[in-house]
Amino acid sequence: MPELPEVETVRVGLETHLVGRVITSVDVAHPRAVRRHAGGEPDLVGRLTGKAVTGVRRRGKYLWIDVSDATDRAALVVHLGMSGQMLIARGGAPDHTHLRVRALLDDENELRFVDQRTFGGWHLDDYTVDAYAPAGMPAADVPVSVAHIATDPFDPAFDVERVVNRMRAKHSEIKRVLLDQTVISGVGNIYADEALWRARLHGARIAETISRKKLRELIEAVTVVMAEALKVGGTSFDALYVNVNGQSGYFERSLNAYGRAGELCRRCGAIMRRESFMNRSSFYCPRCQRRPSDVESRG
DNA sequence: CAGAGATCCTGCAAGC
DNA sequence: TGCTTGCAGGATCTCT
Numbered sequence A: 001m002p003e004l005p006e007v008e009t010v011r012v013g014l015e016t017h018l019v020g021r022v023i024t025s026v027d028v029a030h031p032r033a034v035r036r037h038a039g040g041e042p043d044l045v046g047r048l049t050g051k052a053v054t055g056v057r058r059r060g061k062y063l064w065i066d067v068s069d070a071t072d073r074a075a076l077v078v079h080l081g082m083s084g085q086m087l088i089a090r091g092g093a094p095d096h097t098h099l100r101v102r103a104l105l106d107d108e109n110e111l112r113f114v115d116q117r118t119f120g121g122w123h124l125d126d127y128t129v130d131a132y133a134p135a136g137m138p139a140a141d142v143p144v145s146v147a148h149i150a151t152d153p154f155d156p157a158f159d160v161e162r163v164v165n166r167m168r169a170k171h172s173e174i175k176r177v178l179l180d181q182t183v184i185s186g187v188g189n190i191y192a193d194e195a196l197w198r199a200r201l202h203g204a205r206i207a208e209t210i211s212r213k214k215l216r217e218l219i220e221a222v223t224v225v226m227a228e229a230l231k232v233g234g235t236s237f238d239a240l241y242v243n244v245n246g247q248s249g250y251f252e253r254s255l256n257a258y259g260r261a262g263e264l265c266r267r268c269g270a271i272m273r274r275e276s277f278m279n280r281s282s283f284y285c286p287r288c289q290r291r292p293s294d295v296e297s298r299g
Numbered sequence B: 001c002a003g004a005g006a007t008c009c010t011g012c013a014a015g016c
Numbered sequence C: 001t002g003c004t005t006g007c008a009g010g011a012t013c014t015c016t
Helices: A004-018 A040-048 A160-168 A174-178 A189-198 A212-233 A292-297
Strands: A023-028 A052-059 A062-068 A073-079 A084-090 A099-105 A109-115 A121-125 A127-129 A141-143 A273-277 A280-284
Touching: A004 A052, A004 A062, A004 A084, A004 A109, A004 A212, A023 A040, A040 A073, A040 A121, A073 A084, A073 A127, A109 A121, A160 A212, A174 A189, A174 A212, A189 A212, A189 A280
Parallel strands: none
Antiparallel strands: A023 A099, A052 A062, A062 A073, A073 A121, A084 A109, A099 A109, A127 A141, A273 A280
């Protein structure tokens, strides 16, 4: 599933292929892919057509393509959801099975949005002032629909102490807090489990009961885990096909927690467990990552 | 208002 | 063999 490292890999690829290009036409193959665009499909197509790409940016798992013409500028906001892919294909190449949106470019290539499970989509948005811009730095702009998303650990404006403060204010399980994109962005189920394992924290621990020091360790773990994934994700990048969906080394990545139920903890040798949580799976080591009740009983 | 849980969606895999 | 059921999960909506 695309989390920050996968989305960043896509962003870099899109930047290479799209900046300077003009979108000559847009075709929506599945209306659900543009459901978040307020003005509806015709508005999206009309406003996007003829615009040039000036940049590709990202915050957390949100990606946006800056587009403009002589009189109008906007952000084409892209969320990959669970299975979204942004592909650059030769014009006229056979359609992909789950093609949702196609944008023709002025270099005879096509930008394609392919998404099996249709949780992702495109919408065109205006900009607003970035509330996360640090004082003294020029106030960057962000798409209105991304303004509520917190910075991610790779953002120059990322502020560890601010995140620790927000976590400490939460009477909620720490894994839920890690997945809350308004606290820290970019983390999904897989890297949440990896970071919790690395920081030796059980996901059910209540955030406000965890020490500031431990929360800093957790944020550091998130950063390291995602940085390592990004390193791998960036290597097998095909020149023509911008592939998101994990194929770029995703499964070759060595995971220490996610998917390892029944296997031995690589740190202590205990048998890893799987639990259901928030309608999804959580993987952890019962010895390294003590359940809240165990922690409390020890004082 | 904050937190918890349901919901959307499709393809694959497991089980009867 | 063929059907049903469960599972995967990011973001948003609804309910408490």
